[in-house]
Amino acid sequence: MIQVKNLSKQFGNFTAVNNISFEIKAGEVAGLLGPNGAGKTTTMRMLTGFYNPTGGSIQIDTLSMPANRQTIQKKIGYLPESASSYADMVVWDFLHFAADARGLSAEEKAKGLEKSIAATGISEYLYHPIHKLSKGYKQRVGLASALVHDPSILILDEPTSGLDPNQIAEIQNLIRELSKEKTIILSSHILSEVEAVADRVLIIARGELTYDKSIAELKNQSQTTTLAAFRNAPENLPDILRESLGLPERPQPQMRDGETLFRIAGDKETSHRIFRAAAERNLELTEVYRETESLETLFRSITGGNK
Template identity: 40%
Template sequence: MSIRVQNLTKEYNHQRAVNQISLTVQPGEIVGFLGPNGAGKSTTMKIATGYLPPTDGTVEVNGFDVRTQSMDVRRSVGYLPEHNPLYLDLYVKEYLRFAGSLHGMNGQDLSRRITDMIELVGLGHEQQKRIGQLSKGYRQRVGLAQALLHNPPVLILDEPTTGLDPNQLTEIRQAIRDAGRDKTVLFSTHIMQEVEAICDRVVIINRGQIVADASLNELRIASSGASIVIVAEFEGELTNPAMLSSVPGVEQVEQLEHGKYRITAASTIDLRASIFRLAADQNLTLVGLRQQENSLEGIFRELTK
């Protein structure tokens, strides 16, 4: 297996950021690593790249132990950290040439590889600029090109699509999918559609402990009995949203946007007929009423609330 984490613990001044977690990622697998801020995602990734030492437990990457074979681990990993560190005074190609030299790359092989990476991440029109002149989205592309440059067997990407516009998101997602054909990819994100689009498996961590590790279908099946969610949309905002809570079986009401509400009920209750009758009795114009499938966002919220 490409990544093996066993009983990993990390403490900062007696505060446990990661608490005895275990997970494996197989070659060719793309795994989404999810969790709220402060859950332990970035800490786990930093340990897996050799950036931080573990307090206890073991981590192996591409067969190398992060404690005793740190340099071998770093040669095996392409890493894009959450806060992308770049030399802003360097030109794009100049920076990538420097990054390649750190991995022992040089000459025509390095030049060809830089050209390929610039094309892969869509930096062609920006390659003659200094990094400091680039937008945040293009800086993320430079960071991703750096992570892929030495053709590592393992990619660890900490929120790689931060700051990208919708067109860039599509391109970078495709780049990650393409990389995942022959690499192991572990990446974190807060964009649930991104995980649903490209991941084989999802690992969710909360307060330093893993609370889910399964495929998307397995997660949906496991959580299908937890609750039913109805999205009701009215013509205009309700003057008294609390009336929705008075419907028998309603457990929670949350306003999504102007006139739109998410209503949660126990799994055995279909609220749609009751909400329709309430709207009729109160002379409310109901313009939309649908039952929401078990989305990854809903599962995430349930597991980390």
């Protein structure tokens, strides 16, 4: 369980993270979503103990950071934003180095290496220099190094950034697989990437937490519009629709290819009523379809279009 209360970070006079609070339950996958410069990396660096907060508190499994930094760091695997800088090392040496840096015993190290190599699917590449690997595999190696001490919490800073669509899908599958055992916080500036793996989305914009809901709630919030097209529409059609659909105002018609088109907020029930109204009055209804606002559009409206 991760509890963050009124967390802030200032760099000189600049506030990078401003008084944010959230809780992440054990086993949850939370996506920290925000545009460039929002404060995602700064928040993650405070959670992982690389930065001391300027204000507020962080508790991880009832231990507070930074007072229990070393104990907490044993529970956390961190994949930083930029790919590993040990490009000249072969994968195997790099993972040993990561395990030694964690101070693991010989037994823990052997177990940890075996498990993290298997989990990330890199066993074929252990003797390759890191710089020769594809970006997707570099990211897997980074993940393996973050898993080597078998942490219960994973903090992944933009794990899919810079990857091609196939590599993104592979890393997302890997994250989904890891989420069966671990609590995960990952950051991204693309909502669909968060949606693909996370249960929760926390939106951060200009250092402030502006949204904190489950993905299911977020989806419910997206608007569905029903579009109906008529041929030879009578002049009083807006009045007919207003009445049949119980709308507060007459819907505005648009002309399209000689047809009259209406866009009306609403889901299934709206289309049923349109069909019924058309049948009762012998109207030439040519098309009815529904459009759901994409989550990206919703995200832009939540973050004020700053993307």
